[in-house]
Amino acid sequence: MKMYLPILFVVSLLFSYSHGSVLDFCVADYSLPDGPAGYSCKKPANVTVNDFVYSGLGIAGNTTGLIKAAVTSAFVDQFPGLNGLGLSMARLDLAVGGVVPIHTHRGGSEIIFVVEGTICAGFISSSPNTAYFKTLYKGDVMIFPQGLLHFQFNTGNIPALAIVSLNSPNPGVDFTDIALFGNNLPSAIVEKVTFLDDAQVKKLKAVFGGTG
Amino acid sequence: MKMYLPILFVVSLLFSYSHGSVLDFCVADYSLPDGPAGYSCKKPANVTVNDFVYSGLGIAGNTTGLIKAAVTSAFVDQFPGLNGLGLSMARLDLAVGGVVPIHTHRGGSEIIFVVEGTICAGFISSSPNTAYFKTLYKGDVMIFPQGLLHFQFNTGNIPALAIVSLNSPNPGVDFTDIALFGNNLPSAIVEKVTFLDDAQVKKLKAVFGGTG
Amino acid sequence: MKMYLPILFVVSLLFSYSHGSVLDFCVADYSLPDGPAGYSCKKPANVTVNDFVYSGLGIAGNTTGLIKAAVTSAFVDQFPGLNGLGLSMARLDLAVGGVVPIHTHRGGSEIIFVVEGTICAGFISSSPNTAYFKTLYKGDVMIFPQGLLHFQFNTGNIPALAIVSLNSPNPGVDFTDIALFGNNLPSAIVEKVTFLDDAQVKKLKAVFGGTG
Amino acid sequence: MKMYLPILFVVSLLFSYSHGSVLDFCVADYSLPDGPAGYSCKKPANVTVNDFVYSGLGIAGNTTGLIKAAVTSAFVDQFPGLNGLGLSMARLDLAVGGVVPIHTHRGGSEIIFVVEGTICAGFISSSPNTAYFKTLYKGDVMIFPQGLLHFQFNTGNIPALAIVSLNSPNPGVDFTDIALFGNNLPSAIVEKVTFLDDAQVKKLKAVFGGTG
Amino acid sequence: MKMYLPILFVVSLLFSYSHGSVLDFCVADYSLPDGPAGYSCKKPANVTVNDFVYSGLGIAGNTTGLIKAAVTSAFVDQFPGLNGLGLSMARLDLAVGGVVPIHTHRGGSEIIFVVEGTICAGFISSSPNTAYFKTLYKGDVMIFPQGLLHFQFNTGNIPALAIVSLNSPNPGVDFTDIALFGNNLPSAIVEKVTFLDDAQVKKLKAVFGGTG
Amino acid sequence: MKMYLPILFVVSLLFSYSHGSVLDFCVADYSLPDGPAGYSCKKPANVTVNDFVYSGLGIAGNTTGLIKAAVTSAFVDQFPGLNGLGLSMARLDLAVGGVVPIHTHRGGSEIIFVVEGTICAGFISSSPNTAYFKTLYKGDVMIFPQGLLHFQFNTGNIPALAIVSLNSPNPGVDFTDIALFGNNLPSAIVEKVTFLDDAQVKKLKAVFGGTG
Known part of the structure; x- marks a missing residue:
């Protein structure tokens, strides 16, 4: 018993650096700003195993x-x-x-x-x-x-x-069809940059919901 | 027909840079030296779809x-x-x-x-x-x-x-048991750096094949 | 003069680490293997300013x-x-x-x-x-x-x-037209994965040189 | 027509993951904190093509x-x-x-x-x-x-x-002259770490606005 | 003298890009959110040499x-x-x-x-x-x-x-002993995934403060 | 004893992927080509603890x-x-x-x-x-x-x-003095790009061994 207490004492010294807020992971906190490397980190007290499991x-x-x-x-x-x-x-x-x-x-x-x-x-x-x-x-x-x-x-x-x-x-995920036929890119530009026929572009714009 | 040939001509111009040897991937050639970033690349002529599929x-x-x-x-x-x-x-x-x-x-x-x-x-x-x-x-x-x-x-x-x-x-893959009990690390050192008992270390060394 | 020699002496000490073969750059030697990080480096003695200029x-x-x-x-x-x-x-x-x-x-x-x-x-x-x-x-x-x-x-x-x-x-450079219509991808697959009409695919395959 | 609606339905399924807030880019929002990887990202609703063009x-x-x-x-x-x-x-x-x-x-x-x-x-x-x-x-x-x-x-x-x-x-951009002669680095230190003469240092400090 | 003023004028032009808020470093501001790449940056006006020195x-x-x-x-x-x-x-x-x-x-x-x-x-x-x-x-x-x-x-x-x-x-820092014996991982799981004996695990849990 | 052999058997299965040549490190083999990520790796059989220690x-x-x-x-x-x-x-x-x-x-x-x-x-x-x-x-x-x-x-x-x-x-290591005064960069260019006086440049070229 006497042996354990001193070890525990030193263990806490060994871990003096772990009392800060930087964790071994950075679970996304969607309510904070995101940056080029991803979302801001959730506070440690709010992290649970469920943050690491997805069903x-x-x-x-x-x-x-x-x-x-x-x-x-x-x-x-x-x-x-x-x-x-x-x-x-x-x-x-x-x-x-x-x-x-x-x-x-x-x-x-x-x-x-x-x-x-x-x-x-x-x-x-x-x-x-x-x-x-x-x-x-x-x-x-x-x-x-x-x-x-x-x-x-x-x-x-x-x-x-x-x-x-x-x-x-x-x-x-960039589906080529959605990129070409499913947004605001005008048919004239689609045709110019793809060499597709006008009829083909308009047919697929109707399918994929493109405007313009 | 007349329309196609001129396009083909320009297409080949567009692709003048693709005649080099740098590929879109670097399939490992195990016979060449490897470095910190991985193996050297297989020559393009030897790459097939089977390099990208594993059964x-x-x-x-x-x-x-x-x-x-x-x-x-x-x-x-x-x-x-x-x-x-x-x-x-x-x-x-x-x-x-x-x-x-x-x-x-x-x-x-x-x-x-x-x-x-x-x-x-x-x-x-x-x-x-x-x-x-x-x-x-x-x-x-x-x-x-x-x-x-x-x-x-x-x-x-x-x-x-x-x-x-x-x-x-x-x-x-670094299994802790293999690292501690399955190689040349002497029992005395294992015990010193893990606080495990001598009997425990020797028992597991026998299981995992450790020497020393 | 007397002053200069000792400095030079120390300077050479300061630069003892620069006598190795690792350079400040790694000009491609196309004759050696390439890897995921690029080509092998040309030997220093063969590098000139012309390796860094392109006309x-x-x-x-x-x-x-x-x-x-x-x-x-x-x-x-x-x-x-x-x-x-x-x-x-x-x-x-x-x-x-x-x-x-x-x-x-x-x-x-x-x-x-x-x-x-x-x-x-x-x-x-x-x-x-x-x-x-x-x-x-x-x-x-x-x-x-x-x-x-x-x-x-x-x-x-x-x-x-x-x-x-x-x-x-x-x-x-991955031109979508070349990717779809300029290689060995069969028309049936192109049509299946793009929703383009058969006539359109075949027309552009003729333009971009696709086979299959 | 009948054909198009079902496709649209599946397309929206395909894109269920694109309704989140993570974008394909991270335009700087100068009003939010910056970090080692850059500025925080502007909200998607506020991003326009003008964020990607500079005149x-x-x-x-x-x-x-x-x-x-x-x-x-x-x-x-x-x-x-x-x-x-x-x-x-x-x-x-x-x-x-x-x-x-x-x-x-x-x-x-x-x-x-x-x-x-x-x-x-x-x-x-x-x-x-x-x-x-x-x-x-x-x-x-x-x-x-x-x-x-x-x-x-x-x-x-x-x-x-x-x-x-x-x-x-x-x-x-670190201009050597500004670094040496254009800030608060004292002349005595500049001279010690560059071997430049005192007169030279003081002359260039006057040019580049250095103090100290 | 006349010579210096024009240079200063151009120098300020050269440095027009340095008036922004992005610094050459990103000293941690512990009060702001952290992300995968680290802490947010302290405002420049609050950075001193003491942020770069640790005793x-x-x-x-x-x-x-x-x-x-x-x-x-x-x-x-x-x-x-x-x-x-x-x-x-x-x-x-x-x-x-x-x-x-x-x-x-x-x-x-x-x-x-x-x-x-x-x-x-x-x-x-x-x-x-x-x-x-x-x-x-x-x-x-x-x-x-x-x-x-x-x-x-x-x-x-x-x-x-x-x-x-x-x-x-x-x-x-992940000490193996603390990981195995110093937290909430139940003894039964420790034993299952390490092959350590129950007595050994319980002895070290007492030393390292593990629960469960 | 009976117990150990089966475990050893499975352990070897667990490690079937470690029989390849890719190591946990890449000790430099100076005799092979180097690339942008560093030197090629020494063969495992030739690596010893002395490769990881420097005196x-x-x-x-x-x-x-x-x-x-x-x-x-x-x-x-x-x-x-x-x-x-x-x-x-x-x-x-x-x-x-x-x-x-x-x-x-x-x-x-x-x-x-x-x-x-x-x-x-x-x-x-x-x-x-x-x-x-x-x-x-x-x-x-x-x-x-x-x-x-x-x-x-x-x-x-x-x-x-x-x-x-x-x-x-x-x-x-790029010493500014060696860069400016210790190589083949002509004095006229040094002076033009540093605003140093000709006498100063020539004095330091003599110290640092510069030519040109």
Whole structure:
């Protein structure tokens, strides 16, 4: 007994530096300003294990639309414990015939694990100018290098489920169709910078809700 | 037709810079020197889609040992396409009663997705001095912040499967037991720096194969 | 005189650490392996001021094609002194009516300075889902945030010249048209992942040289 | 028509994660605290294209002083859209005989493009201990590696204009003369740490406004 | 004289960009929110040289406890000038027989310089699975690579003093004993994830103050 | 006994990923090419604890020259274990009256610990335009922010010893005097870019060995 008390005394000395407010993590406090490195940190007294656990990927996304697919994300806006830690996740649900349209992420590379089903996945490189694509089966993993256009679609006859991870807590998702046809970019500019025909642009603007 | 050729001409001008040897990725060439940022890059002519796909996580690890668990990794040493891209993956198979012993990764944070079963997972922070742990169910995600000790064990009555992703292509795995009891560190030093009893150290050295 | 010699003596002591081979820079040696951080370094004895100067941006690109524009780059493949230094440049020549089609860079943000003429430039963000575009006049500067689709076209009645800088020595250029219509990605996949009509895809594949 | 509504429905599912407040960029809000990574981000509703465009480099600096040169910068303090994006720009106006005195930047490398005129530019390396300098002509580009002393002066008989880019939104500019002779560093200390003569130091302190 | 005034005029032009609020450093303001990159910056008017100087390492730590050692840190929580600068320091006082127990730092590598005495120091790598340890004498330096378990103990017959530096302003210190035996992690979990015996765990929990 | 063998079996499964060649560190192999991130890594079989220990800082530098000071460095060129780890060290010996002349480091911040004696140390910031300097006593620590000019000189009446650490394995040292007066930069250019008098420049060129 006598032995323990002195050790405890020194232990508290060893930890004199841990009485400050800087933590081993920085859980997002959405009510404070955010900066280039992410959100401000929640006060330690308010952090619990629930900040580090997220259950939103446990539920399949709705795949009843025409693309028959859904992306459900666990990015820092949904999952505050990711803040500052350089990782995020998402689940891809692809019904039979489902497709995740071609897109990029402004931040980070992506790795995919096929939980169930059969998925054709690929990315396009400009150097060399090549599309790398392959059919992935249950248990396969594929890496999509940073910043390159990539896509996934179900090539099997059962629904497919995949888990993806990206090395940014806030990687963004830039679907090319939404970028071109789903915002305020005028059709004339879309056509000029893509060489797409006017009829094609207007047809897809109607689909994706673009104005202008 | 006349229209196409002039465009092609300009396109090739636009891409004059893509004729060099620097690619959009750097697939590991294990035969060349590695450096602090990873392996040297494979020559473009030798890169195929198979460098970006890995099937080794499709097979369950052997969980018949006493810890009843197995970690199967897709790190850069197994999966050359990860080189330089800041991501890796691993699968955790935990039989009923299985446990992934406490460990750290020298590089990167870790995110886990429970594919099947029920897993108690947690990490320990020194600031504040707290263990954050919780039972995770199918579909739950948990983040283990960079550099902190963490663990997982099956708390259910069926085998569990989880997929983890780390934001380093080569994160390392430092099991505390192996570090303390599974190498050339003499028992006298282990005891001095851990306060463990001599009998305990020797017992675990026998288990983990430590010498000295 | 007497005063100088002792100082010189100490100076050489002060510089004892500069006799090693690690330099203040790492000029690319294209003949050695490259890695995730760039090319290997040229031996010091072979480095001259010419490794840090590049004259290739002094010549206007050929804008006689249908897009009436040309991009001439000073990336690490052309300009070895950039290796490891996190910067590159390019010149944009846009004849009257010229357009630099929509594209991304896998690495880095881009800043543009209009040297001559009038250019409409813009980028598209997914968060918020908005196109930010504006007419730039001589002397204007615009920033295109990392990873987002962007474009430039001449809106004036004289040729335009702009200089762009990117914060990567090897930022890549991924023109969406080339990615979709200029490589081995089969038309069926292009259509599936873009929602473009078959006729449109085939028309542009003919323009951009795509196969499959 | 019937076809489009279902797609729109799924598109909104695809973008459920974009309704949060984390943007694709972080325009500086000068009224909020700044941190090591830059300024806090402006609220999305207040961001416009004008945050990404800066016109201050369109006007030549005043070169009527004795150094006959002026540096006009587009750093994050002038141009809020640069915040967090790792890039900035400046224009150098050098009248005949004009000189940008020797200086360093605490953050980032610098690349220069000569728009007009003839400029001798150079930098000094300690390893190897060498000055790399050369006369640059219209269209030439030179790289100044991170942290090294560099300078530019007009060697032609017409005014020169150059555009420089640095891979930091806030690179700083540390003119050696201002550092040594333009602040509160006492003459005795300047002399001790530079080996300059007292008369020289006092003469330049008078020029550059140093006290002490 | 006439010569000086014009220069001063131009100098002020040269420094027009330095009138903003972004400084060359970011001294921590503990009263403002912190984020993933550190604390918010103190207002320039409140920064003094004392923010960059810390005297807390001048006093030997108390080594009268059973471990006969003390770690006194100059991390960002004690020393605000370190904020954002990627460095910190600590002093290790080891009485005769003193030991700094095995630990990791979640951020950064560590370098040690022995000021006085004789210290056995080492670290454990998993790849290869090896302990690297050696007796260090006055003046010796050792590097502990990022994220690996390491320790130091006095092997001499006089007190030892060492200075360590870490490349993070807030590296954290995770003593394995405190992590396992000094917090709320239940004994049953500790035993499950470490293979330590129940008696051993309970004995050390009593020493290190663990609950549960 | 029966119990141990199965555990060992699973342990080897757990470590199946550690059989590759990627290590937990990257000790410099000076005989292989270096790149922007540092030297290539030594083969694991050739790494010993001696790669991580350096004894060169145990010997006082020669302070008999006129500046009465010496800098002895443990940078990656002397100490291969630092490669890729973001840290280095140096010792400063300052005899009575000794001075480490004003200098910058192209990479990293610097932290100093005064082991013995009294040292006046300072750095100069351009934003705000201020010199921050102070007399440091035994045990004091000071931080010199990245890229700024700084200096140290002995203000006491006994020799002083300090240990500095920098957060780069290869930070470089750029003494302003050597840069201006100790290489091939012609006097005419030195004078033009510094405003120093011709006599002053020639006097110091003679001291520091400059040519041209």
